[in-house]
Amino acid sequence: MQAWVQEKFGGPLTLKAVEDPTPGPGEVVLQVEAVGLNFADHLLRLGAYLARLHPPFIPGMEVVGRVGERRYAALIGQGGLAERVAVPEAALLPVPEGLSPEEAAAYPVSFLTAYLALRRAGARPGESVLVQAAAGALGTAAVQVAKALGLKVVAAASRPEKLALPERLGADLTAPYEELPERVKALGGVDLVLEVRGKAIEESLTLLKPKGRLVYIGAAEGEVVPIPPLRLMRKNLAVVGFWLAPLMGERPLVEEALGFLLPRLGKELKPVVGRVFPFAEAEAAFQALLDRSHTGKIVVRL
Numbered sequence: 173m174q175a176w177v178q179e180k181f182g183g184p185l186t187l188k189a190v191e192d193p194t195p196g197p198g199e200v201v202l203q204v205e206a207v208g209l210n211f212a213d214h215l216l217r218l219g220a221y222l223a224r225l226h227p228p229f230i231p232g233m234e235v236v237g238r239v240g241e242r243r244y245a246a247l248i249g250q251g252g253l254a255e256r257v258a259v260p261e262a263a264l265l266p267v268p269e270g271l272s273p274e275e276a277a278a279y280p281v282s283f284l285t286a287y288l289a290l291r292r293a294g295a296r297p298g299e300s301v302l303v304q305a306a307a308g309a310l311g312t313a314a315v316q317v318a319k320a321l322g323l324k325v326v327a328a329a330s331r332p333e334k335l336a337l338p339e340r341l342g343a344d345l346t347a348p349y350e351e352l353p354e355r356v357k358a359l360g361g362v363d364l365v366l367e368v369r370g371k372a373i374e375e376s377l378t379l380l381k382p383k384g385r386l387v388y389i390g391a392a393e394g395e396v397v398p399i400p401p402l403r404l405m406r407k408n409l410a411v412v413g414f415w416l417a418p419l420m421g422e423r424p425l426v427e428e429a430l431g432f433l434l435p436r437l438g439k440e441l442k443p444v445v446g447r448v449f450p451f452a453e454a455e456a457a458f459q460a461l462l463d464r465s466h467t468g469k470i471v472v473r474l
């Protein structure tokens with residue numbers, strides 16, 4: 173079968189003929205239809221992700237495909253950018269009715285992260301949340317899930333032209349990053365921040381109300397200076413880390429998240445698909461993820 177292979181960290185992808193996957197005990201082979209690209213796939217290719225793979229490997233952690241006539245989504249550590257991939261049966265996720273393969277590829281990572289990160293923050297109806305990178309894959313999911321949970325949403329992005337999308341999805345207030353401090357201070361602060369920029373964490377802490385909580389989900393703009401604990405004491409703030417991958421092993425937690433998400437997906441929660449690239453253009457799909465002008469989820473279609 174054909175697969176895109178990462179031969180060395182930081183290098184290009186190579187399209188190669190590789191052996192078909194052989195399913196181990198408890199595994200099935202998925203005929204891949206679509207791959208959702210994540211910022212984490214980019215970090216994995218650089219060798220800069222929390223989980224480190226050793227090249228050569230096939231990137232692609234979020235796939236949609238068929239086993240016989242049935243369509244599934246799956247979160248896997250690697251292997252998605254191929255015609256077929258072996259997946260543990262336990263990692264298969266249902267595809268809500270009415271979602272196209274592209275839409276289905278835009279739901280697992282982003283919507284599970286949005287729900288579980290808000291849960292980790294102890295979000296309560298009526299509270300306010302700041303969603304950064306709000307036009308991106310996680311951002312568009314977080315805006316919608318937060319609204320469905322009864323939160324007020326402040327959506328922010330690097331460029332003003334990216335803000336129409338989160339506004340359409342229900343954000344109560346939008347702002348480009350440079351106007352954020354002024355706009356949020358006028359509100360009296362926010363209760364929660366979903367931090368995905370990293371470098372902004374110092375500023376984000378100033379935007380929190382007393383007893384506010386910041387969930388550290390990502391550092392797309394780069395890692396930060398250490399946070400002085402006194403900063404947290406002064407306003408009784410909490411900073412909690414969030415990483416979806418290990419939480420996927422906690423069945424009751426995942427069941428709870430799916431119980432909330434699946435009946436709503438395709439209805440009030442709509443996975444936002446950005447650009448769709450053919451399999452032959454996987455490297456261009458990564459470039460689109462990095463040029464920071466995309467909205468929604470970038471998907472590679474087989």
Ligand SMILES: NC(=O)c1ccc[n+]([C@@H]2O[C@H](COP(=O)([O-])OP(=O)(O)OC[C@H]3O[C@@H](n4cnc5c(N)ncnc54)[C@H](OP(=O)(O)O)[C@@H]3O)[C@@H](O)[C@H]2O)c1
Nearest residue numbers: 210211305308309310329330368389390392393414415416
């Ligand atoms: N911890 C977890 O389990 C978990 C799960 C899912 C996602 N994440 C994190 O959430 C963030 C969003 O991930 P995603 O996969 O959904 O991607 P995405 O939001 O579709 O794209 C990344 C977004 O990050 C912003 N960004 C900031 N600096 C960037 C840079 N140097 N290059 C590219 N984009 C940059 C961009 O929005 P602006 O231009 O508007 O800033 C861009 O839209 C990432 O930090 C990712 O690591 C973490």
